[in-house]
Amino acid sequence: MSFLKPDLWKIPRLDARDFAKITEKETALFQRIAQIAQHQQNAKFASSLAVEDMVITDVIAKSKAKIVVFTLETGRLNPETLELVDMVKTNYPDLDFQLYTPNSEKALAYDEQKGRYAFYESVELRRECCFIRKIEPLNRALQDADCWLTGQRREQSVTRTELPFHEQDESRGIDKYNPIFDWSELDVWAYILKYDIPYNRLYQQGYPSIGCEPCTKAVKVGEDIRAGRWWWENKDSKECGLHK
Template identity: 50%
Template structure:
């Protein structure tokens, strides 16, 4: 895989890069989408080129209605299925019984606990059996993503993480969506750049960092644990 890593890193055509990985790891390449703009670019590339990639999403149970609307719109547009993973019912019930509905506002620890239950644990189940995990990460999104490579080994999860958009600019992403008439979340037109759970996401003001609207009440580095 060492030589292939270098080849993939230099591959500018994303569809070709994904196809090479699916040939190296048949049936073991997956793509996680949150239906954000970046993920819609990759979904379009995967489905438009009939690439053998299993697509899945995480439904935390606290998503915006606009996100659910986009899920249905995307399914209708591409006529392709995707798997949906939910948090474990008992874990959510215990959290709400012990700490209430919105405990994530009370402390960073509580927020990370909620993210772990609703996102990190379901992701672990979704990635079982995978050898390559395709993500829609871009370096501009947050500080800890600046130095992420195109293809990296995730030792914690025991798979390769492919970040084909990591060097894309926001403008490049928007240009692709427009050129290919890709459906997107209408909240983006209302100042929502990074969209997560409804209670934890707000629109940003002009000049604010793209991730400023996520967990806006926190001052620390804002990650949920999926890509830390």
């Protein structure tokens, strides 16, 4: 797009080989989703509406897998992200798609007692905000689930290099699956562009990883794709606690 600065991250350019390579990964993903739906009674997919999650959402919808898709509407999301929520509902009318929001009293108390932007002051205050706006709503979403799915990939972060397909969420006593743990960034975009899947317009503005509006910014070419998440913190602390 014309307003994108030349030094900012851009959606990867793909060629015919990239689209050809995705076929095998795509087939495996459909098989993984089917396997999860077959072996679990109440599977739920926590979608952040990132491109990774849009890939998984599309496969769940196309395969008609009995898997609930939900998003945490933190109250601090970008307008572009909220726009995508409506697009998911429109594009996948038969999908069981749900929104979970923070406890309004706790969110307000944090803002009044600590400050609306107190999360910039320390990792502890940032994680407290993440707990109120993300983790507590996630706990509610998963309270009746026997497993949950994520869009995490090994390539995304130094904290995810050993990520497996299947793991145990010991704190909740349920299974956890990462269906595209072994996908590359190019794999994800090949699927998105091949099938014209809707995605967040912020990707067109230099945002390769998107969270809450005050905690996310565009990144430069060559930077880590999660460099724009909690950019004021050390890279080793850049997790909100959802996957701890």
